[in-house]
Amino acid sequence: MTTQLARHTDTAHLPHGHRTGGPRWSLPSDAWTITWRNLLKFKRSPDYVVFAVLQPIMFVLLFSQVYGGSIRVEGTNYTDYLMAGIFGQTVLFGATFSGYGMAQDLKDGIIDRFRTLPMHPAAVLLGRTAADLALNTVSMIIMILTGLVVGWRFHEGILAFLGGVALLLLFSYAFSWVMALIGMMVRTPEVINNASFMILFPLTFISNAFVQAQNLPGPLQAFANWNPVSALVQAARSLFGNLGQSPVSDALPMRYPIAMVLIGSVLMLAIFVPLAVTRYTRTSRR
Amino acid sequence: MPMIEAHDLRKTYRANGEDVHALDGLSLQVPEGRVIGLLGPNGAGKTTAVKVLTTLIRPDSGTARVAGLDVLTQAREVKRVVGSSGQYAAVDENLTGVENLEMVGRLYHLGTRAARARARELIDLFDLAEAGDRPVKGFSGGMRRRIDLAGALVIDPQVLFLDEPTTGLDPRSRIALWGVIKSLVAGGTTVLLTTQYLEEADHLADSIYVIDQGRVIAEGTSDELKAQIGGHRIALALVDAADTGAAREILARHGTGPVTVDDSGRSLEVPVQRGPSTLAAALAELAQAGVELHDAGIRRPTLDDVFLTLTGHLAQASPDPAAPSQIDEAAS
Structure with a gap:
């Protein structure tokens, strides 16, 4: 190593004119560099492929084939009813990757490296959430294809269908920022994993994702009707034309699910983007 | 600047x-x-x-x-x-x-x-x-x-x-x-x-x-x-730990600082002003007192000595529970 260095230095390979970093930072270019890096990571770790591709296929097949015959939904079939629920659950779990990713990068000291570079302060978070959105989109496409194979159909036309997909991804993107902030506050990435399961599983199961809320016992039913996951699933379900004739609750989020999801997503972004960026500019490996 | x-x-x-x-x-x-x-x-x-x-x-x-x-x-x-x-x-x-x-x-x-x-x-x-x-x-x-x-x-x-x-x-x-x-x-x-x-x-x-x-x-x-902590140090290695007391007393008289003795009692050190002449004088007295030596010499102080003198504790001997663990050398 030393001899090689000496050789290079002899030929003035390291001119000490003190080359500095470029003069401008640019949020799009910095964020793209981080997105590129995160996407490479997805490409090289099989865990992510399993999560993004195999798990959605498994969920669609399990739920539609196992419960398909035993759960009845008025005016439609269970496979149609189910798909929006699976989409909702999968994109929510996908968003937790942003928290895991930030916690892992912080632990590895990579955030410290980034923070000593002349980057835009929002670039790392933007690159993180953008890469996770890309992974979530891949999951969505896989689930849609699997769903179509097992007999799921959307009935409100292609625009409404695309609107439903966009709404699911928007909500998940906004939730990514919440998770990214949490990821910078926990001590280890494992905390994110465990907490996600502890919180998201009850949240998706006490909702209308897999069963009809009106079949739940009283207190659970009230919870399910006000659960943001229910609003998300309800919104997607109505845009896919998969609601059937099941009675709709009087609860506000159930009557205006699309508006609720839009407002909720915008609020999440408005609150958590600034919080996460501020946190980022003060965070460092301990 | x-x-x-x-x-x-x-x-x-x-x-x-x-x-x-x-x-x-x-x-x-x-x-x-x-x-x-x-x-x-x-x-x-x-x-x-x-x-x-x-x-x-x-x-x-x-x-x-x-x-x-x-x-x-x-x-x-x-x-x-x-x-x-x-x-x-x-x-x-x-x-x-x-x-x-x-x-x-x-x-x-x-x-x-x-x-x-x-x-x-x-x-x-x-x-x-x-x-x-x-x-x-x-x-x-x-x-x-x-x-x-x-x-x-x-x-x-x-x-x-x-x-x-x-x-x-x-x-x-x-x-x-x-x-x-x-x-x-x-x-x-x-x-x-x-x-x-x-x-x-x-x-x-x-x-x-x-x-x-x-x-x-x-x-x-x-x-x-x-230089701040003195020019030289005299270091002795005794044959018999029973002589520690006598050797310590002789070194203390010639030294400019405290005599340090290791756990075995056979290695002693003391900072001194002028190395060679002090060593000669100390050796003569040790011989007179019948203290047998394996080894004796002068050495320049190391930064370890500096640290010990300045802080009262050794640089390495400070296990910090809050400090994260070191890098794993083995490839994972």
Whole structure:
């Protein structure tokens, strides 16, 4: 190593004119560099492929084939009813990757490296959430294809269908920022994993994702009707034309699910983007 | 103009319900083109100092300038001219060596093409050409360190911060890395490095700041520091531990400081003013008292002695439970 260095230095390979970093930072270019890096990571770790591709296929097949015959939904079939629920659950779990990713990068000291570079302060978070959105989109496409194979159909036309997909991804993107902030506050990435399961599983199961809320016992039913996951699933379900004739609750989020999801997503972004960026500019490996 | 200048930096953390003064009025000045070593045990505040100077954390009070730029109000400009390598190799496991460096270059806004070319140059420079296109996951600790150090040199920084650059490395990699750092500073870069290894500070730094409990407790060249605690030391090795008392008494009479005795009672040391003549006199008295010796000699004080004299404790013997574990040398 030393001899090689000496050789290079002899030929003035390291001119000490003190080359500095470029003069401008640019949020799009910095964020793209981080997105590129995160996407490479997805490409090289099989865990992510399993999560993004195999798990959605498994969920669609399990739920539609196992419960398909035993759960009845008025005016439609269970496979149609189910798909929006699976989409909702999968994109929510996908968003937790942003928290895991930030916690892992912080632990590895990579955030410290980034923070000593002349980057835009929002670039790392933007690159993180953008890469996770890309992974979530891949999951969505896989689930849609699997769903179509097992007999799921959307009935409100292609625009409404695309609107439903966009709404699911928007909500998940906004939730990514919440998770990214949490990821910078926990001590280890494992905390994110465990907490996600502890919180998201009850949240998706006490909702209308897999069963009809009106079949739940009283207190659970009230919870399910006000659960943001229910609003998300309800919104997607109505845009896919998969609601059937099941009675709709009087609860506000159930009557205006699309508006609720839009407002909720915008609020999440408005609150958590600034919080996460501020946190980022003060965070460092301990 | 000093390239690095810190004045009365203070930073207090709250840990386990107690206030920890990580920096307690730390001040230092590094002239251009010099290599300064911050020497101190774990928890002395070295890393906190580097984090303040590299804009990673804000001090509670005090000011600092790097290359004439205020680290608090001109953080963005500071980041453009410094390179830094942290205590832990901060490399992305899933990227290859080249990709890691390309990423850093792109984030310095060198442009994708220039960043890629620079990455290749550095990979060659650090003798990683063969492994450069493999994911870092399979790299040894020493190779990761080299990638991290290369990351600090993607620009040709005016000021280079190296936080414990050789912690966790085997002796051979450490010596190789010292060679790299020396070659780099030969070009006129100003370097601030932290270390717990006295030998390393002695070897690399033009001048040393000894840090303990968030403060500078001594400053000077290695020789100046050694001179501060007396010229020479006389060291004896006794044949029989029964003679310890007698030998200690004789040394105490000739010494300028306390006599230290090791656990076995057979090794004794004392600082003295004039080495050779004092040794001769002491040897004569020891012979008269019938103390048998395996070995006797004079030695120059090491930085270990400096540290012991200045702080009352050894540099290494300070296990800090809060300090994160060292890098795993084995490739994982």
